[in-house]
Amino acid sequence: MSKNLMVVGTASNVGKSILVTALCRIFAQDGFRVAPFKAQNMSLNSAATPSGREIGRAQAAQAEAAGVLANEHMNPVLLKPMHGMRTQIILQGRLYETVTARDYFHNQKQALWEAVVDSFRFLSERYEIIVMEGAGSPVEMNLKPYEIANMRAAEMADAAVILVADIERGGVFASVVGTLHLLEPYERARVRGIVINKFRGDPALFDDGVRWLEKFTGIPILGVLPYIENLGIDEEDSMGLESTRYKNLKMEKHRQQELVQIAIVQLPHMANFTDFDPLFLEEGVHVYFCEKPQEIKQAHAVILPGTKNTMVDLLWLKENGWVTPLLDARREGKLMVGICGGYQMLGQKILDPDHRESEISEMDGLGFFDTITKICAEKRTVLVEGTLLGKYEGLDVAGYEIHMGITEYGLESQPFAHVKEWNEKKLRTEGNLSRDGLVIGTYLHGILHNDRFRNALLSEIRERHRLPPQASTGSMAQIRADSYDRLAEIVRRHLDLRKIYHMLGIRTDLRDGIR
Structure with missing residues (x-):
């Protein structure tokens, strides 16, 4: 059976998907059979698998980063919002039902949860490491009794949990401490490390912040990841439209006639x-x-x-x-x-x-x-x-x-x-x-x-x-592969992988390679 690691966030769009993508690439580079898993995803960016099923676009990209074919078990529940507060439920890659948001949260969970467990077991029997991704925040208290994507999934998989916070949006101390405080004690015990994401400038400037967070929470900071420009990896959902890749270009003045x-x-x-x-x-x-x-x-x-x-x-x-x-x-x-x-x-x-x-x-x-x-x-x-x-x-x-x-x-x-x-x-x-x-x-x-x-x-x-004519940028397949490698290299530099492998119960010597 697999070793399991889960990445949850203090909020949506803090970088969970990108960190999961990076870890999938790193573990694959280190010789492990690895697969992504997101119990429930809400997104209109989706992908087709070789088996003719539909999953979230982010999970397809994570599978690509891991060097494996995507399948429906990597994202067993995909929610696609529709007009009139309705949602289309894609269950293990097939259209299951179209419901209102209220019906989804109150009436659908048992059948969906059984599919989540089934899909996780399918992957766990075939891969050495499963990198799981949460959805939104694990402490949306009005939704917490009904949600299936965060700590309930971590408990089911007996996964070690990493909490990611986005420093760029401000309030990083409150978001980390508040999230941990709102978790139940048994859930908080699963959080084995914290990652600070999207830091601009010299990370040494945050050394005092690292020390304060570690002392106050008792949980190690695994790394301070830099803000990465023009990464070139698929965005998970519409919040990605605010990324530099799209936003700056949309606002750019049209000065160059060519x-x-x-x-x-x-x-x-x-x-x-x-x-x-x-x-x-x-x-x-x-x-x-x-x-x-x-x-x-x-x-x-x-x-x-x-x-x-x-x-x-x-x-x-x-x-x-x-x-x-x-x-x-x-x-x-x-x-x-x-x-x-x-x-x-x-x-x-x-x-x-x-x-x-x-x-x-x-x-x-x-x-x-x-x-x-x-x-x-x-x-x-x-x-x-x-x-x-x-x-x-x-x-x-x-x-x-x-x-x-x-x-x-x-x-x-x-x-x-x-x-x-x-x-x-x-x-x-x-x-x-x-x-x-x-x-x-x-x-x-x-x-x-x-x-x-x-x-x-x-x-x-x-x-x-x-x-005027312009030379082609080149192969998109190669650009994507290079983007995954670039992401993995940056994360390797700024993340304590020794601690992460220790969390997974995998013995390592990073000086001589993983195996």
Whole structure:
């Protein structure tokens, strides 16, 4: 059976996911079979596994950092918030039920907890180390009797616990002491170390703070981790939109005329915004999330992203003045890309007769494609690979689909690709490409992580708008691998790994290697 370590935080977005990612990479580098585990995740950033299941995007990234294939047991409960205070429950990778928040907290827990225990046992029997991640804070007192993601999961796994606090947001002493104080004595006994995260400047300036915390709490400080700029690792949820990677670029003044300007419409229920991370890493490209329709005007290309509520977000576009700027962009010959829900919006109609997303039964789309999409009960979650068609003919692509709609082609439709499901042979058509090649619609999340397609797309934009050519940033797969290694190297320097291995009951000699 596995050795188990859990990372909990004093609040959301204090760096739990990134620390778990780093530890997965470090343990894998040190020769251990390691897997991530998050009992319950609430996020609209999700990923498909090779088995055709859906889990949180962060757990897929952590599995990648650990060098193992992601599976549904790494995140047995995934909550996807919807319009009207409803939540879609994904249980061990499959759509389980759509409920109100109240029903979830009061009526769903036993079945979900049994799945959590089952999934943890599955991983524990197959890996040497499980790195567990909590959710939010373990001491949200109004929710604590019902929650299953933090100390209850640590107790189930008999895991040693690390508490992470974010010093950048201020109040780090109160947040650490307050969290420990609100834990039950038996829960507090599991906390074996504290990590201070996102410290800017010389960590020696916090030496007095380390000594005070250790004396007051009686718990060792395992390290003071620095604030890491431009890490290039998938964000867990929408709070990640406030990170430097997105926030600074969104606020940047457009002074350099040679930059490719790409606008992403920031839909209210936007999902899987990590689809666009490769664009943020490209030299000579300025990407920004649009909150106002007029911000489209300055762009060379416009992206409609995925969404958890296509009907509601399409209505939002119409009611908030987005339709005319989008039509103008089309008439001006700007390249447009719709992904998943954004692709559905580009068609003639969207039908939801069973009201699975909203109370709206039918709505006209933007009319860029001759397609009709029907929202249905079955959720499609698959990895796919294939070859692009039309002006991109011959380019190989891979990605994943996560959607509940079935899109039917009209007579004027022209498919974007031929694809097949992972480990299958049968090809099918996918997506849409306008006759002039300027509007692309696809269900493929991760399409922009395909280097050759992304380079072709950016080169086309530059050529159409007479912008200077720019060398490609390179392989996204290699950039991701380098990012994991960079993260692991930084954490190794600032974290006392000897104490962490001791917490796990693993004998080490860090001077000569782990084994």
